[in-house]
Amino acid sequence: MHSLHPLFHPTSVALVGASSDPERIGGRPLRFMLEGGFEAPLYPVNRSGDTIQGLPAYASVRDIPHPVDHAIICVPVAGVEAAVRDSIAKGVKAIQVLTAGFAEVDAEGLALQDRIVGLCRDAGVRMVGPNSLGLLNVPTRFFATFSTALNGLKPRPGPIALATQSGAFGSAAYGAASLRGLGFSKIVATGNEADVDVAECIDYLVDDPDTRVICAALESCRDGDRLRAALLKAAHAGKPVVIMKVGRTELGAAAASTHTGSLAGDDAVYATVFEECGAWRAASIEEMLDIAYLHSTTGRLPQNTDVGVVTGSGGIGILMADDAGERGLQLSPLPAAARAAALELLPFAVASNPLDMTAQVTAVPQGVPRTVALMLDQADYGTVFAYLAHVGLSPQRFAATQAELIALKQRHPHRLLVLVMLSRPEVNAALEQHGIAVFEDPSRAVQAVAALAHVHQRRSALHLPPPSTGPSAPLGNVATEDGAKRALAAAGLPVLPERICRSATEAAEAASAMGYPVVAKIVSPDIVHKTEVGGVLLNLPDAQAVAEGFATLMQRAQTARPDARLDGVLVAPMLKGGVELIAGIHRDPTFGPMVMFGSGGTAVELFKDVAFASAPLTPQRARALMERVRSTQLLRGWRGGPQYDEQALADALCRLSEFAFSHADQIESIDINPLVVRVQGAACLDAVIAVRAPAPGDSHGTH
DSSP states (O other): OOTTTTHHHHEEEEEOOSSSSSTTTTHHHHHHHHHHHSSSSSEEEEOOOOBBTOOOBSSSSOOOOOOOOEEOOSOOOGGGGHHHHHHHHOOOEEEEEEEOOOOOHHHHHHHHHHHHHHHHHHOEEEEOOOOOOOEEEETTTEEEEEEEEEHSHHHHEEEEEESSSSSHHHHHHHHHHHHTOOOOOEEEEEOOOOOOOHHHHHHHHHHOOOOOOEEESSSSSSHHHHHHHHHHHHHHHHHOOEEEOOSHHHHHHHHHHHOOOOSSSSHHHHHHHHHHHTTTEEEEEEHHHHHHHHHHHHHHOOSSSSSEEESSHHHHHHHHHHHHHHOOOOOOOOHHHHHHHHHHHHHSSSEEESSSSSSSGGGGHHHHHHHHHHHHHHSSSSEEEEOOOTTTTTTTHHHHHHHHHHHHHHHHSSSSSEOOOOOOOOHHHHHHHOOEESSSHHHHHHHHHHHHHHHHHHHTTTTOOOOOSSSOOOOOOOSHHHHHHHHHHHOOOOOOOEESSSHHHHHHHHHHHHHHSSSEEEEOOOOOOOOGGTTTEEEEOSHHHHHHHHHHHHHHHHHHHHOOOOEEEEEEOOOSSSSEEEEEEEEETTTTTEEEEEEESSHHHHHOOOEEEEEEEEEEHHHHHTTTOGGGGGGGGGGGGBBBOOOHHHHHHHHHHHHHHHTTTTTTEEEEEEEEEOOSSSSEHHHHEEOOOOOTTTOOOOO
16 A cells, blocks of 8 residues: 555544634635545644534544544644644644644744654654645545635546645645536645655655546646656656746746756756656746646547648638647648548548638538548547537537537547637536537637647656766866866777877977867866956967967966966867867756757857756767757858768767766766867866766765
8 A cells, every 4th residue: 555545544543632613724624624524534623622614623633532543633833743743643644744843934933843743754644744735535525625616616536636845836726627617636835845745745646546637736846856746657657747937937946945057957857857757847836737637538649640630711721721730730731632532522522631710610510520520530630629619519410510520529539639629618517528628719629639649758868867876986187177077088089189288389399299280278167157357278280389378378367267287278179160069967966967959159048948868868869969959050051061970979978978888976066068079079178067066965966
């Protein structure tokens, strides 16, 4: 049995801090369960020891003369620790702490939170909260929450589960879903997540037979491995996870008290992990619920990204085609036989994809279902949309078409049939009962289908980084460009023949041996961005220019940074041609080392044409990472240019990722900018490695 089972399936419940006032926080959970018909014993606990909402009350959990396996605590913060101790002494298996005033407030609250979670862990008791809005098991009518959303919106059972850190987010999503007639299996608000977090709830919901689709909302994540494992478990079980991660902008991240780097901010890493683990990230509550509705209605994912569109409006068809293209769907042409059949049925139709039936369809008996049948019978579209305007507002007139569409769906059970129209609730219900989804807005319909189609695609490329290999061999001195490149070269990355020189004469000799022109750069562990101090000279044509350049670089560095340690000047061949890209590593504190790849140069942070992937990479994953960056097109004969060595780039990315993963306990970041890809081969022209300062008790050496 899953360790969270007692949280959602209690056999008896104590409500510590229960109130006789059904409108107070302490009174609402009891009222909701009494009104809902929860069948397990309920034991109100209040120091008054009086009758509460018609039930006998007890002064302490210890006084209850019956077994108790679940405690809901909503006493003032000063009384929570005692209530937790009493509940544990009584033998409960699960505790919810709805009281606020803990880690979210101050250090004293954090200390109290740590004490109560320590008590629970020592006793083997699972705890939700503190600062939680509670949870619901809708089929059993266990409504253990004080959310006022239940005042006017009674929970209805359904296949959608929701796990969220924020209680207010959960209430908003529950309310919006309920107004749409959507039903839930489980809802939980984890609050401060002192013990149970959203990731563990996802893990539990994958095993829940009442749940078919999981919605989740995160502000942060403490355990990246656990979240990855839960999302992958859901993907392997065939349960889509639709997840929202707030804090995707700098303002939002600041509001969520999260830290964002200039490029590898938390948000980019979360988005990458969600994709690698088969989840879909929604941008709004509306999108999240649209996707959940679509899957809970159809019970399946689109088997491909190809869609067919039947419409009675050319404009709506174009709108849907635009939306489909922007969201990575294809509209393959209608097969020739289907085009011929469509024109035979509707001579004035635009027999392509979208297939515009025109108004002529109204003059043809059962013209709509016959046209939709062409799309389903004679093509291999994973999803077929039918835009039917407002015909569903007239149930009697629509009845025959409705019956034909249901029959079509039964004939094609593995395909998605999605109607876009205004219609009556009873019409929607009849269609949904047979697996046909109905949307009012065409763009939202396309968005939801695209999400599920991509979820299906992602299941063929799921990724879980391997476990940590333990402490790695010492990196050596990588504080300078020279040291960083030596470490990268030892790892198999392409580096030009270079030499660090400590005099003008040595620099000139090195340049003459390499051949001209050359580039000269200042070498200092204290100067990371050399161009900012004039520390790079290009196209030096002869020995005299190199000798003079050595003196110039040393003088510039001493003037700009008199405190800097100067190791000398690095002399290297001047490489011409090729495409400048960037490759790097960012060690995320939650998810471990992430590979960054994108457009290089000084404007990389301005254009942000970059993508991320968890390290280490396989050759296939390296190629997939390259495809997510627009600048990769520059390697493929852009505007008549040459074809560049993509294999060399993929090899470099793999070797970089392996190096970073194997030294993840030492490396904070790596920046190779530019990484030049040539017609044959590639070269790291500049490199910076930032070494990680070991953190006490840090368990994320690798991921």
